[in-house]
Amino acid sequence: MNRDLLEFYRNAPLLDLGAEADRIRREMHPDGIVTYIVDRNINYTNVCVADCGFCAFYRRPQDGAGWTLSYEQIGAKIDEVKALGGVQILIQGGHNPYIPFDWYLDLLRYIKAHHPIHVHGFSPSEVDFWSTLYRMDARTVIRELVAAGLDSIPGAGGEILVQRVRDRVAKKKASAERWLEVMEIAHQEGLRTSCTMMYGIGERLEDRIEHLQRLRDLQARTGGFTAFICWPLQPENTPSMSAMPKTDAVEYLRTIALARIALDNIPNVQASWVTMGMKLGQIALHYGCNDFGSLMIEENVVSAANTTHRTTIGEIESLIRGAGFEPRRRRQNYELIEEAVAV
Numbered sequence: 001m002n003r004d005l006l007e008f009y010r011n012a013p014l015l016d017l018g019a020e021a022d023r024i025r026r027e028m029h030p031d032g033i034v035t036y037i038v039d040r041n042i043n044y045t046n047v048c049v050a051d052c053g054f055c056a057f058y059r060r061p062q063d064g065a066g067w068t069l070s071y072e073q074i075g076a077k078i079d080e081v082k083a084l085g086g087v088q089i090l091i092q093g094g095h096n097p098y099i100p101f102d103w104y105l106d107l108l109r110y111i112k113a114h115h116p117i118h119v120h121g122f123s124p125s126e127v128d129f130w131s132t133l134y135r136m137d138a139r140t141v142i143r144e145l146v147a148a149g150l151d152s153i154p155g156a157g158g159e160i161l162v163q164r165v166r167d168r169v170a171k172k173k174a175s176a177e178r179w180l181e182v183m184e185i186a187h188q189e190g191l192r193t194s195c196t197m198m199y200g201i202g203e204r205l206e207d208r209i210e211h212l213q214r215l216r217d218l219q220a221r222t223g224g225f226t227a228f229i230c231w232p233l234q235p236e237n238t239p240s241m242s243a244m245p246k247t248d249a250v251e252y253l254r255t256i257a258l259a260r261i262a263l264d265n266i267p268n269v270q271a272s273w274v275t276m277g278m279k280l281g282q283i284a285l286h287y288g289c290n291d292f293g294s295l296m297i298e299e300n301v302v303s304a305a306n307t308t309h310r311t312t313i314g315e316i317e318s319l320i321r322g323a324g325f326e327p328r329r330r331r332q333n334y335e336l337i338e339e340a341v342a343v
């Protein structure tokens with residue numbers, strides 16, 4: 001399959017790639033609905049020792065600009081998103097060696113007791129970091145987080161799941177094997193997760209296809225991935241990758257279409273309008289995407305690299321309608337929401 005995909009990506013005209021991805025999208029989602037979610041990304045700390053070359057968000061522990069949010073600050077952010085009709089928080093942070101594991105468990109209990117909402121949180125690389133730091137196996141880390149209130153895990157930190165590439169850009173973070181292993185454990189523990197790809201970090205096309213194949217293989221074993229999201233590196237303002245060539249809109253459309261074709265066992269593919277812009281997000285709905293991602297109330301990591309597009313529910317719905325689909329709000333598990341909200 002890999003060879004065929006590579007040939008197809010290299011040789012097929014853009015419109016042919018899009019047509020094939022659109023055919024698969026129609027087969028999987030014949031109802032003509034495009035979903036989106038209202039949520040908020042809460043970064044609980046910017047202190048991190050992973051030193052990813054593409055990250056403009058983090059601060060080293062010795063840096064005076066490091067911070068960790070209090071429970072009350074996090075609770076206030078949840079109240080704000082709930083007031084706007086939000087149904088989940090995406091909570092993730094740096095690899096902060098000074099936060100004890102109980103802080104995370106108490107945080108989840110605090111959220112569930114005082115600000116109940118779906119908690120989509122803690123990427124596989126955070127789980128792996130804690131597993132090493134607190135000398136617990138990853139399954140125990142996940143079980144304790146779930147017992148305290150974690151509902152699902154985001155696919156962040158996947159970048160390109162080929163070790164040679166990770167060694168260059170995120171050497172200290174969970175390896176490709178480990179990222180997949182933590183995801184497999186999460187699926188075995190009953191969690192549903194998303195998966196991602198960040199491209200344009202110096203990988204070859206073959207590496208992108210291997211990344212997609214590895215996600216596909218894991219999905220074939222567990223069925224635990226609900227959605228795939230991809231976006232390109234935003235080289236501006238990143239400490240050590242600012243010289244990387246910026247990828248363009250055509251490459252995004254080719255890549256998202258390739259992903260829809262390769263990942264025909266993952267039900268949903270999200271358009272990444274936060275990085276690509278609203279119009280390109282709309283076009284992506286005809287290149288395999290059936291979801292418009294989230295009306296994200298806050299997104300620190302991408303905005304630190306200077307690439308944040310903001311929007312409203314009205315704009316999202318009108319773009320989805322303009323592309324010929326029916327817009328519907330959803331929950332994390334893609335269940336549709338009936339009641340109306342205004343943002």
Ligand code: SF4
Pocket residue numbers: 048049050051052055056057058093094095125173
């Ligand atoms: S991407 Fe995440 S893990 Fe990597 S340096 Fe930034 S905050 Fe740390």
